[in-house]
Amino acid sequence: MKLYFQAEIPIKIRFSDTDAMGVVWHGNYLRFFEDAREAFGIKYGLTYLDVYKRGFFTPIVKSSVEHKAPINYGEEVTAIAKFHPTPSAKILFDFEILNKSTGKLSATCHTTQVFLGVESREMELIKPSFYVEWEKKLGIKI
């Protein structure tokens, strides 16, 4: 059985999130995934600022999104981030956006992040030691 490390966060749709079709503009979903990733970081101690203090950025290098159903203004959604263990020096997440107002799955997403030295601006080819310890502490099986 696969056990997920995951976190979720409720998101209120802003009027400014919508477009002239009357639904949330597709590019704004990236903000919702960011919210879920940060909720995960807060829950498990891996926020953007935690990572930055250890000397790293973790930019997104790949993302793929599937839109299943539109989101209208006034609807409420839940963004879910599921951590996906990997042996490589990457951070992988699967995301879901659930539309609480309609009960429908609105979108799914997969992202790949790498470790970039704040000073060097070079990509790390092996996992930074602080990250290996973080995995160990959480009991993450790869």
Place this chain on the structure above:
Amino acid sequence: MKLYFQAEIPIKIRFSDTDAMGVVWHGNYLRFFEDAREAFGIKYGLTYLDVYKRGFFTPIVKSSVEHKAPINYGEEVTAIAKFHPTPSAKILFDFEILNKSTGKLSATCHTTQVFLGVESREMELIKPSFYVEWEKKLGIKI
């Protein structure tokens, strides 16, 4: 030999496009792809408004992006949209973001759009007739 129908557009990076890493925030690339798609529409007669007047929206249902190199404020990029013919009732595009300031390929993207009736808000399972005519007029081989 595969002949592409394609269009490109220069894009100036806005200060508001950047984030605290000092580079363009990954979600803002979706705006650049949108610019390239619209440049294609203007060149070949398939803008958002052309399609809307025929009774359709063409929302993005899938997108996948690869980030190869960051873009800094002050740099200039070119966004390129390449039309990808398909027999199904979908519009497929491949995109590239070239960083003119560094000469590097910054990002690639693939998107899938479907046809949605403006009134019905239902997805069309076969290509709308106006679109079939548009393909024919351009001599698009599927």
Place this chain on the structure above:
Amino acid sequence: MKLYFQAEIPIKIRFSDTDAMGVVWHGNYLRFFEDAREAFGIKYGLTYLDVYKRGFFTPIVKSSVEHKAPINYGEEVTAIAKFHPTPSAKILFDFEILNKSTGKLSATCHTTQVFLGVESREMELIKPSFYVEWEKKLGIKI
């Protein structure tokens, strides 16, 4: 003594809210004021959708913002909307953004909204009757 009808809402700063100066980009404050206005609408029954159902949009025609202190990524703010009664066919709000992490007032704002018919797209010169009733119900003294 002037009694305010007001509402407040906590806001988490997103990474995408920041710019290359490392602080929240000034244009993004408009989103925070929008959040406070909507929180007010939920508290007192005057949300965007409530107004829309009565046949009106209430677009912003004037806004003035003062920035007192920057907001950094990772900081938490409270957005406060204070309703400002007026005899004219306008909706007036005063806003404050309080930085909870620093205890400082970050920004203030005043906005003016008008009533626009959804169908006519014309500006109303007198208050719509639903709005007069809403004011009466709340006991708003002009």
Place this chain on the structure above:
Amino acid sequence: MKLYFQAEIPIKIRFSDTDAMGVVWHGNYLRFFEDAREAFGIKYGLTYLDVYKRGFFTPIVKSSVEHKAPINYGEEVTAIAKFHPTPSAKILFDFEILNKSTGKLSATCHTTQVFLGVESREMELIKPSFYVEWEKKLGIKI
């Protein structure tokens, strides 16, 4: 007669600039003013990067916007920045957004910027010497 130092730039409205009212969301005008300010900077040698290289940021501390007429998707606008000389250690601009498709004035704006040391993050109380020289070179009368 008052002589203005001014610059203008054409702006294409993006689909993502619109909201569910079908017009450009009011907060996005700040991006258009930013474009005009940067066009001014390019024309007269006072871009964000020029200023940054001299050791300063010039954040917006005040902005006031008036919206005269909405902008629809597909319309083209011109953003104009007019420099407003002042003896104080501030940069003042007046802006106009002209809707080329309708011939109407869409919005006006006034902004105030201050000089902030990149290192100190403190506000300068007198004009930095590079800026005094810039004014002199342009023959700006205060």
